[in-house]
Structure formats: structure tokens, C-alpha cells
Amino acid sequence: MMALQSCRKIINTVLVERKHFFSYIPLNKYDETCFNLLKSRIKFSGPLTVYDYMKEVLTNPVSGYYVTKNSIGKQGDFITSPEISQLLGEMVALWTLNEWTKLGSPKPLQLVELGPGKGSMMHDILRVYKRLKLDESISVHFVEVSDELSKVQGNKLCTSVLKHNNKTYYQEGRTENNVPIFWHKAIQDVPKTFTCILAHEFFDALPVHILKQTVDGWREVLIDLTECGTKLCYVISSGPTPACVFSKYSNGREYFEISPQSGLILEHIACMLEEHGGFALIVDYGHNGEKKDTFRGFRNHKLVDPLEAPGSSDLTADVDFTFLKNVTNDKLLSFGPVSQRSFLKQLHIDIRLQVLLKSCKNEKEKNDILSGYHMIMDTDKMGECFKVMSLFPVVLKEFFNDFPVVGFVNK
Helix, strand or coil: CCCCCCCHHHEEEECCCCHHHCECCCCCCCCCHHHHHHHHHHHHHCCEEHHHHHHHHHHCCCCCHHHHCCCECCCCCECCHHHHCHHHHHHHHHHHHHHHHHCCCCCCEEEEEECCCCCHHHHHHHHHHHHCCCHHHEEEEEECCCHHHHHHHHHHHCCEEEECCCCCCCEEEECCCCCEEEEECCHHHCCCCCEEEEEECCHHHCCCEEEEEECCEEEEEEEEECCCCCCEEEEEECCCCHHHHHHHHCCCCCEEEECHHHHHHHHHHHHHHHHHCEEEEEEEEEECCCCCCCCEEEECCEEECCCCCCCCCEEECCEEHHHHHHHHCCCEEEEEEEEHHHHHHHCCHHHHHHHHHHCCCCHHHHHHHHHHHHHHHCCCCHHHHEEEEEEEEHHHHHHHHHCCCCCCCCC
């Protein structure tokens, strides 16, 4: 394989412009720190893989989007489902309780959430656990790289927080009901015990490589500077790159995205669940290995060119659930993916909706609840494009023949 070298010899083709897919949103003020760092890196060592570009733009400690910005909510660049409706978090709580109970309710239950956003989903989950008087049976562990978001989460969920420099967690706190919460930078730092792992809109933010099949074989899509050096553009390597080894996951596509980091995290989750017990629930934008081009940016709740003004918008790519299943199928059973709408319907979300509506004090409260419900459920909104998949140790295969996993029953 030809390695990525600093010379421009590996570049020979400029990709077709993709800007017609996106909105143009002018920026009143743009901090060029991120672009200048990328520019210097490209000039020094050559074009970047899309994987390295996403990693640099999102998590660079100086200019990274997730590190420096509080991007979630109406004032941010995107809104997640838990920010829209409490119903999602409540239904997830009921699902975790149901599966935990079926497995004998081993205690303590460790709830792990990857990329918890503002902490809204966990807030709703803990409210359900509190009502059922299960506070003493659980601990919460967040995997969060953003110091900014960890502050938001701590303020939302805890009465006080402590910072640490020499432990596997960098922050800890307790809720008003004395539920301990710990913050980790990586899932590898989470304690090894019976665990329920939740990942809502987490994997779509992990960096991807983009591969393209040409007449000469598989090549990688890279990011370079335009001739004038003031903008970024797509190019294609003239020879195979190390990432081309993942072409075996193309699933018949001539152009596709692959996230090795997602695979590594899933492999770790598989080992955790196989050795110590537990289960996982993944909710995300995604597909079953058929989509090709989903790499995009979000700014002010609109799609934008991911190469425009790097550092000013969130970057994402749809999750390839088929790839995730293939990574773990020797250790874990996978159920789904099913649409978010189907999953929540099987959990009887409509019954909970009616209870909430009856408790409303005025029409505005009713309208807000109904608006949130339709946003997470309607097929032309989040109901169909969001997929849900669950994972369990393979040793439970026969058990689930008699006691199917709720939310994933074929009807």
C-alpha cells in the first residue's frame, strides 16, 4: 500500500463539488484558528484524510468544536431528541428497567452514557428511577471529552461537582437523591462490572474515512487546499492508502464511509458485556450499509458544507449499523436496527403521551408536548431516519427465544 506522504504525488483527481446539497449560512464573525491549523498541517505533511479532518475540527484541544462550544439546543447548531421531548428519555428508562429485570436485576446497575450532550436524557431516566425508588441501586458514568459540556451536565444533574487530575474520572458529583455520577474521557476508563450502555447520537459524530472505487482499484477521499490556498477541497489519492483495507466492508457500494473508531469502541463494549454482563442501546441517524455519501455539517440547525469555515459547525456522518453488527457478532447478539418510531411504539409511548396531556395545566403545555412527540415520532421528522439497535452477550441467545427483547419484536 502506498502511504500518505507529504508530497502531492498521491493526488490526481478533484471530486465533484457537493455544495448543492447544503445551505449557505453567512457568518458574521468567524474564528480562523481551526482553518489556520489545518492549513499549516496540510502544507507541512500533505492532504488530510476525512477521518483526521473530522478529528481535528471536532476535538482539537485549542480549536475543537466540541471542546470550545456549547452547541446543543435552540441557541446552538443542533437539537437532539432528548432536548425535544422528555418522552424519549422516559421510554429509554423503561426499556433499561425491563431488560435489567429480565436478567435478574443484578446490583449495582452501572448506567454508562456515551456523549451525553446536555445530560437531558439521563435527567429523564433518573427521574423514572427515582419514582420507582431505585436510586440506591445505580451509579452513572458519562464518557465525555468536552469540558464545556461536562460543566453543563454537572450543573443540570448534580448538587455539586469535584474535579480530579489523578483518577480514571476527571469529574464526579451526586444528584439530589445521592446517585453518584462520574465523568471519563474514554470508555476504557469506565469500571468493569454489569453495565447498561447508552449511546444516543454518539457514533454519528465519530470520524470516518471515505473510500471510492475507481478503475484502478480502491482509493481514499482526502482533503487538500485549493490552488489559491484560501479554501479546502476534496481530492482522491492516486494509490491505495492504509484505510483502503476497510474496502471489504463496502457491501457492494462503490463509494462509502467507514468509522474505525466506532469499531474499536464496539469491540471494547463487546468485551465488557461478554465478561461482566450487561447490555447496550444505540440510537442514531443510520442505515443498514446501503448509504454512500452522508458526510455533512450542521450550523444553526441547517445543513452546511462540512469544509466551509471549519470549527464553526458540527460534523457528522450516518452510522453504518451493518458494520457495527459485523464487528461484534462473535461476542454479542444484536437486535435491530429498527426505526425510532417502531421502537417507541412497542414501548407504548402513546399511553405515556396521554398521561402527560391529562396533567397539562394549559394549552401551551399540551402543544409543547404534542410538538415534541411528533418531532421524535413522525416519519418525515426523526421517527424514521433515527434507528435503534440493542446488544446483549451471545450467551443469552436461547433465553431471548423465550423472552424477546422489548422494542425489537417483529410483527
